[in-house]
Amino acid sequence: MIKNYMEILVDEIFREMKNSYKICDDKKCEHDIKSIALNNLPTAYFKYDATEATKKAFLLERQRRISVLAKVAEASDIVCSECTRKQK
Numbered sequence: 019m020i021k022n023y024m025e026i027l028v029d030e031i032f033r034e035m036k037n038s039y040k041i042c043d044d045k046k047c048e049h050d051i052k053s054i055a056l057n058n059l060p061t062a063y064f065k066y067d068a069t070e071a072t073k074k075a076f077l078l079e080r081q082r083r084i085s086v087l088a089k090v091a092e093a094s095d096i097v098c099s100e101c102t103r104k105q106k
């Protein structure tokens with residue numbers, strides 16, 4: 019199965035933000051936030067021979083996590099601008 023690792027990272031960051039930033043977790047909003055964020059981020063597919071260490075390094079790279087967090091925050095502002103469940 020070919021996986022876009024950026025999707026995995028966005029899922030992970032979203033989960034973290036849900037805990038610490040009180041980001042909206044309405045099911046529809048969550049879907050839209052992730053979709054918008056992913057449209058604004060490069061895809062990340064690994065070759066067959068890529069090692070687990072390479073994939074893990076991709077997910078843990080600090081600068082990348084910061085960019086993903088920024089994109090998710092930006093997307094949530096767009097999606098939830100009139101969302102009642104948004105908590106500040």
Ligand SMILES: [Zn+2]
Nearest residue numbers: 042047098101
């Ligand atoms: Zn929302």
